[in-house]
Structure formats: C-alpha cells, structure tokens
Amino acid sequence: MPKDTAYSNNQIAEKLKDLSGWRVEEGALVRNFETDGWPTTLMLVNMIGFFAEAADHHPDLAVSWSKVAVKLSTHSAGGITEKDFALARLVDQWSLWRPESGGALAGTPRPFVKSGSAKG
Numbered sequence: 473m474p475k476d477t478a479y480s481n482n483q484i485a486e487k488l489k490d491l492s493g494w495r496v497e498e499g500a501l502v503r504n505f506e507t508d509g510w511p512t513t514l515m516l517v518n519m520i521g522f523f524a525e526a527a528d529h530h531p532d533l534a535v536s537w538s539k540v541a542v543k544l545s546t547h548s549a550g551g552i553t554e555k556d557f558a559l560a561r562l563v564d565q566w567s568l569w570r571p572e573s574g575g576a577l578a579g580t581p582r583p584f585v586k587s588g589s590a591k592g
C-alpha cells in the first residue's frame with residue numbers, strides 16, 4: 473500500500489489496535505492530551521510542530537490552556553494514510569516519554585503531559 477493512499481475504514485480499524493488512545497473523528501486520526509498548564513501546552517505544541525516540519529506532514533492542532541487536540545489526516549489523499557499513523561506513533565512516543573525510573577534523569581515532578589479524555 474503506497475504511503476500516500478488513504479486506508480479503508482477496515483484497514484484503519486485494524487491499525488488502531490496498535491495505537492491505543494487514538495480514534496477516528498470526521499475522517500481524521502484524533503488524540504487529546506492534557507497538561508498542567510500553558511507553558512507545558514506550548515512545549516508540547518512545539519514538540520509536535522518540530523516533528524511535523526521535519527516530517528513535512530502537518531496535523532491540525534486545537535490548543536487551549538491545558539489541552540492539546542491533535543488531528544491527523546492527509547489532505548492530498550483525502551483520508552488517513554500511513555503518514556498519519558507514522559506521525560501519530562511519533563507523537564505518542566515522545567509526548568508521553570519520561571526518564572526510566574532509577575536512571576540518571578529524575579524526571580519532572582509536575583503532572584506535565586498526560587493522555588486526555590475523548591471528550592476533549
């Protein structure tokens with residue numbers, strides 16, 4: 473399957489099994505995050521923005537004080553493609569990353585970024 477071809481609903485449902493936290497809404501892959509406030513929200517937005525630009529694939533972001541909603545679709549394909557799944561995996565991997573416990577890095581004591589509810 474070329475990476476620019478939109479997946480069928482069945483293919484998307486199958487691939488979502490390996491990507492918990494994401495859902496399909498209005499033809500896009502969507503995930504919500506919650507943060508401990510505006511500074512963390514902006515850090516998260518910038519991190520996603522960095523990957524998006526490096527990848528040349530850009531999500532829609534809905535940003536409020538302690539919430540970031542990430543919406544991924546491939547405009548040129550008119551649907552959800554492997555590009556969207558690839559970027560979703562990157563966002564998941566790094567937005568929820570924390571240092572391993574017992575390692576050299578203590579990790580922030582703040583709530584920082586966590587998975588948000590589907591209601592936004």
Ligand code: H2B
Binds near residue numbers: 546
């Ligand atoms: N992002 C998304 N989400 N869909 C696209 O079709 C798309 C994109 N196209 N980022 C890219 C940029 C294209 O416009 C450039 C020229 O590569």
